[in-house]
Amino acid sequence: MNHLLSIEELDRGAIERVVAQAARFAEVSDREIKKVPTLRGRMVLNLFYEASTRTRSSFELAAKRLSADVVNFAASGSSVEKGESLKDTVLTLCAHKPDAIVLRTPWAGSAALVSRWCTAAIVNAGDGKHEHPTQALLDVYTLIQRLGALDGAHIWIVGDVAHSRVARSNILAFQRMGATVTVAGPPTLIPREISALGCEVRFTLEQLGEADVIYALRLQSERMTEPWLPSLREYAAHYQINRRRLHPRQLVMHPGPVNRGVELSGEVVDSPQALVAAQVEAGVVVRMAVLYELLSGTHAPLRAAPEPQLA
Numbered sequence: 001m002n003h004l005l006s007i008e009e010l011d012r013g014a015i016e017r018v019v020a021q022a023a024r025f026a027e028v029s030d031r032e033i034k035k036v037p038t039l040r041g042r043m044v045l046n047l048f049y050e051a052s053t054r055t056r057s058s059f060e061l062a063a064k065r066l067s068a069d070v071v072n073f074a075a076s077g078s079s080v081e082k083g084e085s086l087k088d089t090v091l092t093l094c095a096h097k098p099d100a101i102v103l104r105t106p107w108a109g110s111a112a113l114v115s116r117w118c119t120a121a122i123v124n125a126g127d128g129k130h131e132h133p134t135q136a137l138l139d140v141y142t143l144i145q146r147l148g149a150l151d152g153a154h155i156w157i158v159g160d161v162a163h164s165r166v167a168r169s170n171i172l173a174f175q176r177m178g179a180t181v182t183v184a185g186p187p188t189l190i191p192r193e194i195s196a197l198g199c200e201v202r203f204t205l206e207q208l209g210e211a212d213v214i215y216a217l218r219l220q221s222e223r224m225t226e227p228w229l230p231s232l233r234e235y236a237a238h239y240q241i242n243r244r245r246l247h248p249r250q251l252v253m254h255p256g257p258v259n260r261g262v263e264l265s266g267e268v269v270d271s272p273q274a275l276v277a278a279q280v281e282a283g284v285v286v287r288m289a290v291l292y293e294l295l296s297g298t299h300a301p302l303r304a305a306p307e308p309q310l311a
């Protein structure tokens with residue numbers, strides 16, 4: 001069985017296939033009865049060790065629209081609080097024979113680890129600072145709906161790149177779809193090695209005008225082990241996307257949750273240039289497409305075939 005662990009392992013063709021399937025599922029979401037029998041009798045287990053509003057609800061909705069059974073497991077309130085390890089928790093829950101496990105944890109690499117412990121398809125819904133592949137796929141889908149294609153688009157990712165799994169997945173996905181990516185933020189929040197992913201790095205927003213799309217990130221204080229910034233006010237003064245910095249032709253995205261008045265001003269969040277609500281809506285159809293690709297069993301693997309090696 002196949003898994004979705006990272007964007008790194010998807011080529012452009014695999015991303016396009018998910019996007020095309022999501023577009024077909026968008027029609028289901030417009031029906032009065034928003035359900036198809038595709039995954040009847042299959043079981044999806046949502047296993048969340050970290051807080052989530054959008055990701056968890058949209059995976060649940062996606063599985064239900066495909067008629068799968070869904071079991072939601074949150075670490076708080078479970079035997080995890082009594083000290084049960086990730087491995088023992090996974091092995092226990094695998095006794096219920098889930099077909100897919102949607103996993104979110106604070107530990108980078110945990111989705112890959114879990115994929116070795118059981119036979120279910122593992123979907124990485126965020127593993128620490130590492131990756132959040134379905135967020136990147138829904139963001140690509142949202143932009144394709146809006147722009148037609150990403151080829152040649154300039155996308156600026158602004159904010160706390162250092163603690164962001166979304167940044168990593170989105171840099172890879174946007175580039176694979178033909179966009180040019182620039183990351184910008186305070187030097188303490190831009191990791192040195194990020195340019196190895198092929199993106200430009202800026203420490204000011206002086207050239208923000210070249211962006212077609214501005215993708216703002218939350219300051220992820222839950223992952224900050226030391227004070228990375230003098231103050232939120234100072235951060236907002238230099239890096240907030242507000243009316244003054246935003247050109248009317250630019251689009252604004254954010255994975256949520258938004259801290260209004262910090263990375264985005266309230267009026268920008270509420271403006272028609274912001275695609276935040278469209279991103280949440282895309283989350284359901286894109287996650288339907290991912291579950292369908294992994295579980296319906298009639299497709300080529302989602303994971304890109306390895307490049308042929310020269311002898």
Ligand code: NCD
Pocket residue numbers: 054055126132135165166217218220255256257
């Ligand atoms: C993001 C996450 O949890 O990685 N949110 C999300 O899934 N929509 C980003 C964040 O928490 O800032």
